[in-house]
Structure formats: structure tokens, C-alpha cells
Amino acid sequence: MYLKRDEVLKRGKVGLVVKGCDARAVTGLIQESQVARERLVLIGMACDGVGEPLLDMCKHCDVHTPAGPGADAHRLACDYVSGKATVADAKPEDEGWLDDVRKIEALMPPERWAFWQEKLSRCIRCYACRQVCPLCYCKRCLVEKNEPQWISSSAHEAGNFAWNIIRAMHLAGRCIGCGACERACPQDIPLTLLNKKMAESVARHFKYRAGYDPTAAPAVKAFDKADENDFFR
């Protein structure tokens, strides 16, 4: 999230120490042409997981050791890699990370609505979620477009609903699941639930997971003629 700042950019080449998940964020930025690989010197660090207790995302991490020089073109290759993780990578088909999403899905629609109404009503529009997000790099976020004001900037329920839905939508297929937004949120809003739901949809429909392959087109930028069409009349 500091990578795109003018202060940083004008200093030339940037050295960056990355864990596997950070490498996914950088991959996303490269895929979206936000930073050129040549401008970075990447130092990969093996990581067994962080947080006390271990963060949920780390339990389901499948990039404990970043890829180093000589990795195949479909992984972001760091210039140096230090160490090797001692824990095994999660399997892609590991569904455990979706447990909390499934719990919400199991609710009746009015209960889901009530759940989100309560959670989102807390939002104070500090935009910490956006500021810490590695993929929310817009110089001027949609919520700051005020001619006309596209998304109400007021922290009332309607404004908060619009903001949080659109934020989640903008990160669909791009969010690398780092969870920074939720950790930053001072109001304890479970933003990760929304992000995970979108990641799950993207994986199910488009067989795509964000931040793995620097050569791939991001899910919502690409399309396939054979994409799901059933919900259209």
C-alpha cells in the first residue's frame, strides 16, 4: 500500500521484503499494471504464519514459502528467498477457510439481512479498510467522486451499505485474502466474510484465485464465452 506513493516512486527501485501472501499482493499489482516487476527487488521470506493466536488466513495459507529465482512463469519469482517454511501448504480444495461464510449462507435471507444491517451500521467511514488494502490503490476512490456523489459519504445506514457492498464488489476476484481490512477496521466489521464470499464465487465460477499467476488476466477483466449464463432469461 505504500508502493504507489509518489514519495516512494520517485526514489527509484524499491526493495521489498515479502512473505508469501505479500507476494500475492505484489502479483496482483503487477497483473493490474500498477507496478513493474523491474522496479522491485523482492526478498522472499518463508513464513509459518503470524498472529497470536494464528490468524485464520495463515491456517489456510498455501504460499508459506515464496517462489524464488527459476520458478515457473506462473508464479511471481522473488530475487532472493530466505528459509523454508516448516508447515505444509494448505490444499486448494481445503474448504475449512469457508466455514464462517457457510454459517452465514445457512441463515434465512431476512436473518442475513439483519446480520449485515447491524454490522454495517457500525461503519464510521474512516476508510481504514481501503487505506490498508494492497489492492485499493485508486488515486481517487469512487466514494470520493463527488460530482455527483456516487456513494454517499455519510455514515448512515444507507451510505454504509452502499459503501461496503461496492468496496467488496471492487475487490471481487482481486482480494488476496490478507485480512488487513478487517484487522484495520476499528468497528469490528467482519469484512473478510464479504471478501471470502467473493473469492469463493470467483473460484467456483471462473476457476480463478487472485494473486497467484502474474501472467493471468484478473477474473473480472477476463471473460469466457462459456461463462455461466443460466441466470439470464
Added chain:
Amino acid sequence: MATIITAGNLTRLAGELMKAGCRVIAPAKLDGMVVFKAITDEHEMLPEGEYILPHSSFKEFVFPRTECILRYRLGEQGKVSYEATNLDAEPAQAAIGCRPCDAASLPILDKVFGWDYRDEFYFKRREKLTVVSIACSRAGERCYCTSVGCAPDSKAGSDILLKKTAGDKYVVEALSDKGRQLAEKHASLFEKAEGEPPVEVVDLKPAFDVEKIKPWLDTHFEDPLWLDMAARCMGCGTCAYGCPTCHCFDIVDEGDLRGGCRLKNWDTCAAVLFTKHGSGHNPRTSQEQRYRQRVMHKFKYYLEKFGLRACVGCGRCSNRCPVGQDLYAVLKTIAERAAK
């Protein structure tokens, strides 16, 4: 002779007030957080031993995060009719169990909201508010009230100040007419005790000399130190929106061809858009300049204009910052520099 209230009666006081139609604002649980909440049941109020400082300040109840100040309608031939929000019907409110630092933020806010123009929306709510605070017997990791001239038993802004004494009781000190009235009205909940019961107040030593801060700020508007101290700030509203003394707001109209609302929303100097002019020019181009404004405003400009610092040392900004930007550390660095 001292006046005493038991913890049980404090809860009862909350109940009686609610019954009388008063909005009671008290520390209560919300998921994993302790927040100030307009409670609906007196047992929602947490016992004082279970929290040090609620997660966010109670300024929301005098200065809401968003507030409609008038409604307008656009009629035929450009005719505009409007109706200002009338807060006379707002209920009386009482904040029970807040800390002296939160209470001390009120006289600070009074200054800016009552200076050249009297902000009715703030003052109507403020006048209806009675503050019953409890002096701290413990301090949090990032509490530094004493370093910025406030105190764990500060009287500023409180109508009643309670101090912990033996046996889950509090010594009561009514500090204002509002406080005395409240104590009289609910006299049956208070008891008398002989002499001066010993009270527990945490002894928090100042960590730096706050008097050194302003002289340094006076002469160091431009200083490489700002980049070091503030480059990590990423410009969200977390610190300002949690701060009891931050008071900036934005006025926006929300509506369409038929009419709408004019709203007063919290705003923050950390945001890029905060100082962006209509011309597109932005006098604060980088994040460290914006953070510098935060420090300057609180420890220099406010002091010059109103004779008070706009910080009570509650430590919320440090606690809540997602990237660990720590005002306490910044102030300490400045004080050390200034001492050299």
C-alpha cells in the same frame, strides 16, 4: 462527611434515569469491544472493573458521526422550502462510567464549537448531557493523560466524579449544578460516610515534559523529523474518529431534484480530500504534512487560540491506528529533541 455510592446503586441510577426518559450512555459490550452505547437495560452497563477505556469516545452523543441539520424541498419554479432540524425534543442524556479524560474533552470541544459561531447542534446535545465519570484506579498501556496535562482524576468536564474506595463503593464529588441536581433527585441511592474514605487513583508519571512541545513546534514546521515520524501514516480516519477532541466535519447535501438533507459528517485532516481546493490545488500534498497538521493543531494552534491543548492523552489514536502510528512516541521524540 463524604457521599458514597455503591456499584449496585450506580447501576440502579442508570435504571432510574432510563425510566425517567433519559438516554443513558454507558460502557457496554459490542462483540469483542467495549463501546459507549445508549443502553436500554441498566445491566448492559459494564462494571467499572471490566474496562479501562471504552474503544471509542462518547463524542458521538454530542457530535454524531452523521447528522441531518436541515431538510429541503425543491418546489415549482425553483422555490425552495426548508426545515431545520430541531433538537429541542431530544431527550436528556447522561454518560455514566466514562473516564476523566473523556469528560475533559468536553470543555475542549466547547471552545471550538462556541467560538465565532455557536454550533446549536453541538450545544443542544451538550446541554442535555450530564457526565458521571469514574477516576481511574488502573491505567492502560497507552494512557498518557498526565503527560499532556490531564489526569486520571481530572475534574474537567465532569458533573459528578466518582473515586473508587473499598468495598465496591465510590466516593461522590458533585462538581456542577447539573451534578448536584442529579444527586439530589436520586438521593436515595447515595449514602453518607464519616470522614474522608481513602480513594484509589492510579499514579501515572508523566513520560515527557509537554511544555517543551509547543516551542519546538513553533520553530519546526519544516523538519526532516516529520518524514521519519509520520511516513507510515496512511491517511485513514481511525485516529480522528476515535479521538474525543477531534471535531472536524464536512457539510454535504444529499438529495435529488425533489429535495434532500443537508448533513454534517465527521471529517479528518488525514484524508487527501480534506484540503483539496475546488481548483484542484492541494496545499498538503503528502501524508507527513497531513500528520504534521494533526500534531500542530492539537499542540500548537489550539493552544494559541483557546489556551487548551486538543488532546487529553487517552491514547486511542495510538491504540487504534492500523499501522501503529503512535502519537505518544511522536510527542516523546519531540520533547526529547527539544530538550537537547
Added chain:
Amino acid sequence: MEHKEQKDQVSAQRVWQPKVIAFVCNWCTYAGADLAGTSRIKYDANIRVIRLPCTGRIDPLFVIKAFEQGADGVLVSGCHPGDCHYNTGNYHARRRWTLFRELLEFVGIDLRRVQFAWVSAAEGAKWAEVVNEMVQHVRELGPFEGYHVMLARSGRDAWLEKAAAGGGNGSGKGVAGGTPAVQKAE
């Protein structure tokens, strides 16, 4: 979401009529709707059509905007896959909608309120069918109380009420008093 008691309050003293907004692309569906008109095919008048160049230009935010203006349902329609006049606009849109639908469902919105169709310039009859069916669904669901309550709590009720009371809906063209935001997008 649908509180029966409140239903009566919001629709105070008038028979509630569903308000359905349709975002359509200029080249296919709009022409299809036109054809329905010139062929004198009757369809439900509770739909208000907003024309955009292509489904690719229909931002998910428009759906939220429509609900903010008190819509009870939103219909999105454009050229059939392969027929987009900008070649791939509807393929891109389809991906977005696939995700957006699931997001809305996840936060508790009934997907009968947000529907999608491909209607070509030649399908006037299909247009009428799609509209009738959509309006019928929304009629069964009733007003979108969940959203209306949220708007009311956000101070949006004042002029929403007035609009609902005065909102004639026979023209089938454009949103009566839509926001400047939505109009600019046309």
C-alpha cells in the same frame, strides 16, 4: 425483510405499486422495448427504463442507486451473448453480475428483486414477457421494506415518501425525478 405491518405505513393510504427500474443497453433491449411499443404489445407499466450504451456500462452501483431511490426491483437487460455492439461488453458484464448477484444474496437480498435478461431488438414480445414476469415477482414480494426502512433511518424518507406519493408511472420512459446521478449516467 418483509414486515407486513410496516408495509401499510410506507404505502400510507394508497395502493402500493411495485417500482421496478430497468437498466438496458441502447442497441438491443431498448430497441426491443421500442418494438414492443410500436407493435402495441401491452406490458406492465410499473417498469421505468433507463437506457445505457451497453450492459458493460451498467455499474453494480446503479442497482444500489435504484434501491436508494426507492425501487422495489431492478431489471438488467442487453444484447444476447455474441451480439454486443461493442463486441464483448456483455461478456464482461456477465462476469460482474455473476458475482454481484451472489454478493447481494449473501447480504440477504432476495434475488427475485434483481433479475437479468438478454433481449434483442427483434424480441419485443420477449421484452413484454420479461417485464411482466419481473413485475409479478416484485408484486408478490411486496415493497422492499428492508431497504426502505434503512433509507428512512438514514433520513432519506422525506423526499422518498413524496416521490412515492406523486410518482405517476404510466409513461414507461425514464425515471420520474431520478437522481441527477442516474440521469448523468445515461
